Amino acid sequence: xxxxxxxxxxxxxxxxxxxxxxxxxxxxxxxxxxxxxxxxxxxxxxxxxxxxxxxxxxxxxxxxxxxxxxxxxxxxxxxxxxxxxxxxxxxxxxxxxxxxxxxxxxxxxxxxxxxxxxxxxxxxxxxxxxxxxxxxxxxxxxxxxxxxxxxxxxxxxxxxxxxxxxxxxxxxxxxxxxxxxxxxxxxxxxxxxxxxxxxxxxxxxxxxxxxxxxxxxxxxxxxxxxxxxxxxxxxxxxxxxxxxxxxxxxxxxxxxxxxxxxxxxxxxxxxxxxxxxxxxxxxxxxxxxxxxxxxxxxxxxxxxxxxxxxxxxxxxxxxxxxxxxxxxxxxxxxxxxxxxxxxxxxxxxxxxxxxxxxxxxxxxxxxxxxxxxxxxxxxxxxxxxxxxxxxxxxxxxxxxxxxxxxxxxxxxxxxxxxxxxxxxxxxxxxxxxxxxxxxxxxxxxxxxxxxxxxxxxxxxxxxxxxxxxxxxxxxxxxxxxxxxxxxxxxxxxxxxxx
Amino acid sequence: xxxxxxxxxxxxxxxxxxxxxxxxxxxxxxxxxxxxxxxxxxxxxxxxxxxxxxxxxxxxxxxxxxxxxxxxxxxxxxxxxxxxxxxxxxxxxxxxxxxxxxxxxxxxxxxxxxxxxxxxxxxxxxxxxxxxxxxxxxxxxxxxxxxxxxxxxxxxxxxxxxxxxxxxxxxxxxxxxxxxxxxxxxxxxxxxxxxxxxxxxxxxxxxxxxxxxxxxxxxxxxxxxxxxxxxxxxxxxxxxxxxxxxxxxxxxxxxxxxxxxxxxxxxxxxxxxxxxxxxxxxxxxxxxxxxxxxxxxxxxxxxxxxxxxxxxxxxxxxxxxxxxxxxxxxxxxxxxxxxxxxxxxxxxxxxxxxxxxxxxxxxxxxxxxxxxxxxxxxxxxxxxxxxxxxxxxxxxx
Numbered sequence: 001x002x003x004x005x006x007x008x009x010x011x012x013x014x015x016x017x018x019x020x021x022x023x024x025x026x027x028x029x030x031x032x033x034x035x036x037x038x039x040x041x042x043x044x045x046x047x048x049x050x051x052x053x054x055x056x057x058x059x060x061x062x063x064x065x066x067x068x069x070x071x072x073x074x075x076x077x078x079x080x081x082x083x084x085x086x087x088x089x090x091x092x093x094x095x096x097x098x099x100x101x102x103x104x105x106x107x108x109x110x111x112x113x114x115x116x117x118x119x120x121x122x123x124x125x126x127x128x129x130x131x132x133x134x135x136x137x138x139x140x141x142x143x144x145x146x147x148x149x150x151x152x153x154x155x156x157x158x159x160x161x162x163x164x165x166x167x168x169x170x171x172x173x174x175x176x177x178x179x180x181x182x183x184x185x186x187x188x189x190x191x192x193x194x195x196x197x198x199x200x201x202x203x204x205x206x207x208x209x210x211x212x213x214x215x216x217x218x219x220x221x222x223x224x225x226x227x228x229x230x231x232x233x234x235x236x237x238x239x240x241x242x243x244x245x246x247x248x249x250x251x252x253x254x255x256x257x258x259x260x261x262x263x264x265x266x267x268x269x270x271x272x273x274x275x276x277x278x279x280x281x282x283x284x285x286x287x288x289x290x291x292x293x294x295x296x297x298x299x300x301x302x303x304x305x306x307x308x309x310x311x312x313x314x315x316x317x318x319x320x321x322x323x324x325x326x327x328x329x330x331x332x333x334x335x336x337x338x339x340x341x342x343x344x345x346x347x348x349x350x351x352x353x354x355x356x357x358x359x360x361x362x363x364x365x366x367x368x369x370x371x372x373x374x375x376x377x378x379x380x381x382x383x384x385x386x387x388x389x390x391x392x393x394x395x396x397x398x399x400x401x402x403x404x405x406x407x408x409x410x411x412x413x414x415x416x417x418x419x420x421x422x423x424x425x426x427x428x429x430x431x432x433x434x435x436x437x438x439x440x441x442x443x444x445x446x447x448x449x450x451x452x453x454x455x456x457x458x459x460x461x462x463x464x465x466x467x468x469x470x471x472x473x474x475x476x477x478x479x480x481x482x483x484x485x486x487x488x489x490x491x492x493x494x495x496x497x498x
Numbered sequence: 499x500x501x502x503x504x505x506x507x508x509x510x511x512x513x514x515x516x517x518x519x520x521x522x523x524x525x526x527x528x529x530x531x532x533x534x535x536x537x538x539x540x541x542x543x544x545x546x547x548x549x550x551x552x553x554x555x556x557x558x559x560x561x562x563x564x565x566x567x568x569x570x571x572x573x574x575x576x577x578x579x580x581x582x583x584x585x586x587x588x589x590x591x592x593x594x595x596x597x598x599x600x601x602x603x604x605x606x607x608x609x610x611x612x613x614x615x616x617x618x619x620x621x622x623x624x625x626x627x628x629x630x631x632x633x634x635x636x637x638x639x640x641x642x643x644x645x646x647x648x649x650x651x652x653x654x655x656x657x658x659x660x661x662x663x664x665x666x667x668x669x670x671x672x673x674x675x676x677x678x679x680x681x682x683x684x685x686x687x688x689x690x691x692x693x694x695x696x697x698x699x700x701x702x703x704x705x706x707x708x709x710x711x712x713x714x715x716x717x718x719x720x721x722x723x724x725x726x727x728x729x730x731x732x733x734x735x736x737x738x739x740x741x742x743x744x745x746x747x748x749x750x751x752x753x754x755x756x757x758x759x760x761x762x763x764x765x766x767x768x769x770x771x772x773x774x775x776x777x778x779x780x781x782x783x784x785x786x787x788x789x790x791x792x793x794x795x796x797x798x799x800x801x802x803x804x805x806x807x808x809x810x811x812x813x814x815x816x817x818x819x820x821x822x823x824x825x826x827x828x829x830x831x832x833x834x835x836x837x838x839x840x841x842x843x844x845x846x847x848x849x850x851x852x853x854x855x856x857x858x859x860x861x862x863x864x865x866x867x868x869x870x871x872x873x874x875x876x877x878x879x880x881x882x883x884x885x886x887x888x889x890x891x892x893x894x895x
Binding site for chain 1: 534890
């Protein structure tokens with residue numbers, strides 16, 4: 001009986017790991033093809049120039065929910081208003097903040113409450129009012145502030161923002177995110193260049209921990225020097241430059257990050273908007289948009305662009321990381337419960353047949369398999385049934401594979417060209433990569449399992465506050481960084497999820 | 499003890515055999531797994547090496563660009579700022595280029611950023627003949643030709659973009675090679691090049707291509723090309739001919755109508771109206787209505803009113819806005835919109851109608867006040883919304 005189990009388990013692990021490894025290599029190759037295509041046909045400066053002088057450039061709305069953001073809201077809104085794009089509006093949704101977020105906005109941008117005829121295209125918590133500027137400053141005229149009763153989730157606030165946006169496309173972001181000056185040009189371009197209807201565009205996001213930000217603008221992108229954010233930076237880069245790029249190449253992208261992504265407003269409304277009850281509302285939104293398009297028999301595309309357009313502050317310590325990853329784990333589990341009919345369903349094209357099946361086996365079930373693996377190895381060791389020679393070869397092989405994958409990420413990042421200015425900064429990535437399989441990966445496995453457990457037993461989930469250290473800022477004249485901003489809270493964090 | 503010195507071949511064979519026998523010790527699944535893993539790693543290593551070489555090459559190129567900028571920027575500015583047309587020898591002397599000057603591809607390419615910078619800085623006071631001669635002195639036309647005739651698609655596309663950016667010269671015979679190529683992006687850039695610089699009628703290719711795909715990207719680029727042509731006094735296309743074009747391409751027809759609107763070709767309005775009378779497609783009709791409205795073509799009002807009741811909500815909104823833009827002060831138009839405001843159920847259409855009535859001169863304002871007096875609690879917020887100048891100020895400023 002034991003021999004039978006040993007054989008079955010060994011064969012299962014061999015098959016499982018072979019599929020994972022081959023999927024990584026396939027994704028790296030697909031990503032390479034996509035980056036090469038991008039490099040061949042895309043010229044950032046040329047595109048920006050063309051869009052700048054054209055009256056056909058479509059308008060974009062930026063929706064940014066804010067909850068208790070009094071410490072940074074003014075700087076960040078000014079930063080959003082100073083983006084370079086001919087036609088855009090910024091919609092800040094004050095999600096019933098308990099601090100002075102709204103008062104500060106009113107005071108700094110000369111806002112007044114206007115009698116806006118609000119129509120609830122997507123159901124949200126009660127709308128309190130809409131504010132517009134009475135100032136003559138043309139930049140301020142782009143600003144709209146929506147005040148509503150707290151809905152407890154970013155989804156509810158985003159839906160209120162979607163209800164008031166006036167453009168065909170809207171970008172969903174957070175007020176604490178730092179956007180690239182030309183992010184809007186980059187994110188709109190795929191919708192214009194494609195022959196098919198582009199319903200969503202995802203852009204690369206990175207960690208802002210450790211970077212230097214001046215007046216809400218990224219001055220010097222640097223890798224985080226603390227381990228936890230550094231691991232996340234590596235994880236984000238891997239997810240965006242390999243995973244998502246590869247899936248977008250075959251039009252099977254499963255998630256457009258809630259931190260920075262652009263959506264077709266019409267499809268979002270028809271799909272019912274963000275689900276306020278979901279713990280993975282961004283992934284759920286994409287699923288519902290795809291469901292709508294497939295059910296209607298319409299063609300669509302979801303695109304991933306490789307340039308870094310947004311920097312966000314990641315959890316600075318284990319406590320916050322635990323809370324974040326537990327919620328993501330729970331969100332993934334919940335997602336599969338809600339959209340189980342799409343898994344392996346060819347009616348939902350490659351997304352249903354391929355991506356959801358892959359994510360089910362190699363993302364949702366991976367922590368379970370990994371935990372069983374740990375337990376079984378310990379049990380084998382106790383029984384003396386371990387061939388140490390083989391196991392070391394396997395571990396070493398996997399470790400080298402992980403390091404090579406990091407090298408691929410670094411090479412893609414330098415190729416794409418929106419990376420760190422100093423090449424030596426990549427040594428931090430190498431350091432993170434060396435430690436990741438030993439420290440970060442087991443922790444994530446544990447946090448994900450905790451999320452599944454909580455979902456199965458229906459434990460009450462508290463969104464909690466995301467403790468932020470604040471990114472480094474510099475005075476315009478001085479090179480020395482100022483002290484980090486005081487900790488603040490946010491309704492939730494962004495998820496790369498691939 | 500005896501020692502043997504292995505030859506290089508035997509040395510490698512020795513290690514390969516050791517590796518083989520070590521591998522043979524493992525069970526079959528492990529062997530397969532190890533070989534598979536090795537192949538995967540090999541692929542990753544190849545990607546890394548390829549990208550590292552590319553990055554290194556890019557780094558070297560950047561250094562070359564910097565070096566060229568330091569050396570030639572001011573000299574180039576001197577050349578293009580001269581009012582008198584300089585002889586090629588004079589330009590070579592100013593640039594201090596060696597005799598029998600030849601450049602490698604990389605060097606030519608490295609001049610482009612500097613040339614672009616010169617062009618941007620001197621845009622107002624630049625001598626066009628000297629600019630052309632400067633690019634010729636640096637052998638840029640020959641470089642662009644070689645790039646376009648190379649096998650690398652990226653080089654071809656980049657060369658077309660650079661020619662457009664630098665306003666450089668290129669043999670028409672070279673550029674026209676790719677007007678019907680299968681690669682859609684390359685085809686688009688070749689056609690854009692032809693459209694920008696063609697001296698006869700370069701838009702024929704658009705009119706005759708039965709497989710034409712006209713994306714939003716092309717809309718943006720063609721409009722910029724047309725602005726360039728108008729600015730430089732080159733032949734403009736016949737937009738009405740595009741509208742009536744066979745084989746039909748809806749996107750191109752809509753683009754043509756929009757161009758009539760943007761270039762304010764009022765003489766085409768009568769033909770647009772005739773097209774509207776027979777048009778059944780919503781997108782094309784909306785473009786026509788918008789154009790006629792913005793060009794303030796009063797005779798179109800009658801047709802607008804005729805279409806209104808059978809139109810979709812989207813078309814109704816466009817019609818209302820067009821009627822508002824014409825603003826002829828016709829009382830029939832106002833009563834017509836007021837009636838529809840009271841009957842329609844669509845929120846957006848109602849708001850558009852109300853806004854148009856509110857801005858439709860004195861006659862419209864009177865009707866608006868009357869509607870306001872009769873407003874129900876449901877419609878009351880609409881009136882407050884319309885009257886507030888701060889809402890939609892960005893759009894209606």
